[in-house]
Amino acid sequence: MYLFRRLALLLAISFTAFYVVQAEEPSSSSSTASIDAAHAQTPAAADSQSQGSTGQAAQTPGQISVQARIKARREQRRIQAIHEIYDHLYEGYVGAGYLRFIPGSTLQRVNMYNWNGGFTRYFSERLGATVDGRGYYGTPFIRPIQDGGSGITKPAISVYTVMGGPTYRFYIQPKFSVSGRVMAGYSKGNFSGDTNGFGGTTLGLWKDGGTFAANASVFVELNVAPNLGLRVAPEYMLTGFGSTLQNGLGYTCGLVYRFGKQ
DSSP states (O other): OHHHHHHHHHHHHHHHHHHHHHHHHHHHHHHHHHHHHHHHHHHHHHHHHHHHHHHHHHHHHHHHHHHHHHHHHHHHHHHHHHHHHHTEEEEEEEEEEEEEEOOSTTSOOEEEEEEEEEEEEESSSSEEEEEEEEEEEEOOOOOGGGSTTSOOSSOOEEEEEEEEEEEEEEEEOSSEEEEEEEEEEEEEEEOSTTSTTSOTGGGTOOOSEEEEEEEEEEEEEEEEETTEEEEEEEEEEEEOGGGSOEEEEEEEEEEEEEEEEO
16 A cells, blocks of 8 residues: 555656656747847848948949049149140230349438349240340439539439340139349439439439349239239349449239240
8 A cells, every 4th residue: 555655656757757848849939940040141141241341341432433534624624724724835024023132332222113024935834944135223322422512412313224034833723923133134224314414323323234034933923814914023243343243121012924836
C-alpha cells in the first residue's frame, strides 16, 4: 500500500513536469523564430542603410559639380567683360591737374594748374604707348625785397611739356583698372612774359627756355561704360630748368575714351 502511494505520487509529478515542458516549448520556439526573423531582417535593414548613405554620398559630388559650373560661368562672364572693355586699340584722354613746382632757386614752391591731353596706342589688353601734352600755369610769390624795384609780386608763369612713354595695366577688373606710366620728353618754360620787361631772372625766376621733362604716375580708371572711363593719376614730375632739378608732386584727373578693336 505504501509502495502504491509512492508510485502514484511519482506518476503525478512526472505528468506535471511533462505538461510544463510542453507549455514552454511554443514560447521558446516563438522567441527563437523572432530572433531568426530579426537576424533575417538585419541584412535588409543594413542594405537599406547602406543604400541611404550611398545616396547621400552620391549627392555630394553632384552639389560640388553644380557649384563648380556656377563658378565657371561667373568667371567666364568676368573674362568676357574684361575683354570687351580692354580690347580697344586706341585710347584718348583729356583732363586737368595740379603740381607743386619750384619757379626759381630762391623762391618757394608755387601751385601750378594744368590742362592735359594724350593718346595711347595699345598692343594688347595691358601694354600700350602714350603721347602726352600739357600746359601748367601759376603765379609765384615774389617778396618785395626781391622784386628789384619792379613792384611785381605775383607774375604769371607757364610751362608746356610734350612727353611719351609706355603704359601698362597691371591690374584689370570689369569695373576698374590700375595702371602705371613712365614718360620723358621736352619742356618749355615762359617765366618772363608777365614781368613788364624786367626779365624773369631779375625776380629770381628761371630763365626762359627749354629743358628735359620726365613724368611717372600710377593711375586708377573707373569704367562708366565699356568705352568710357574716369581717371585719377597721382604723379611725379621732373624738369631741369636753370641747370638744376625741379622735383614736383601732383595729380591729374579726366575722361578716357576708348575706340577701335584689336
